[in-house]
Amino acid sequence: GELFSGLQRDPREVLSTGFQESHREMVILKNIPFYSLCEHHFLPFHGQAHVGYVPDGRIVGASKIARAVDILARRPQMQERLTGQIADAITESLSPDGVAVVMEAEHLCMTMRGVRKPGTTLITSAIRGAFRRRAARQVKIDGEARALPTVEVLPKEEYFFDFESRYEIGKTEYVCPADLPDDTAEQASRLAIETYRLLGCYGFARVDMILGRDGRLQVLEAQAIPGLTDTSLLPQAAEAAGIPFEQLVERMLDLALARPGTPAPV
Template structure:
């Protein structure tokens, strides 16, 4: 975060050039579609889309892992911690249209714990890039596994994919559900506790 400030002008310059280059390609697409690039509603679409891509794919800029602090488990808490219904937006790597929904993230600590607000930070980090739901699910659980070394971790993601709903087979409202788990969650009883917590209203 501090590095952004230190070299703000350099970053701005580089970013400006990238916006220009992406916008140029976007203009070519707009023309190729037979649209009038001078239409008032399209005149700045090239630049708007370029800026939007850089914002939505910002996870690519931040390095390979989200910066998240963990803490020693001083209370020796040994039960399940779950954050559920965490909303997210991502972009399908195959079609560059959104998929979005909510994630349920749980772990059982061993020696380290993590601030609850960090779950959404981790999710967003991996969501803000061209992505696959399966990979997103694995990356979040993998992050918990490698940074907390918990007794177990599990992630369930429910999402709607606009590439499924708007084109091809057209299944409006269909949800794709993925899950990934580690450690203690391989036990049926632990998974059942997860699903119990999920079912509570």
């Protein structure tokens, strides 16, 4: 019947009626309602699909994407498979630079039977093309939080690390890696990573600490947008880790572009 009408249709036929257009920035269609049937329990699941793609000279009407979602949903399905099928249909039909699909749905097999947890939402995603390449680079670069070498800040003329000491060249000596006992340096790295994760930082961040007379480290702040000037600490730490400035900037850009929701470059 109508619940399985998608079995008789090919979503690529709907998507084949696109047209040439020079627009090469991300196109996003959000909150597309869909209804499907779980092939394991034969109970419905329903929710919303969000589709984004970066055209490579060819676009398609928004209604065509919604129809493609509907065609693929009106079959016995698994949400994970459905998400990938939508991404593949768009990829095969439009040959875009990249495709990203996110689906969120409530499954009645979770609501009406078994654990009986109404309101539980399953979120699945599928990425293709440029989105997948960027995500892979992100995992390679920042798949696991990593602490760069610690930078020790030593003001030359003042006991306090004030504005002039921070921003005037020659007022402060920077030692990297810091001249610290091994256990203190390891503790600083662990504390930096814990702070980074706790605050939900992304990409590169600088965690400032102070070492007390009792040997204890205390976090002062986390700087989510580290500087790249002659007196900035991030480039010094990166250089000590064997990362040249140009490569550091490239990695920062890669991570920024890989972040979900970031518009693709033209």
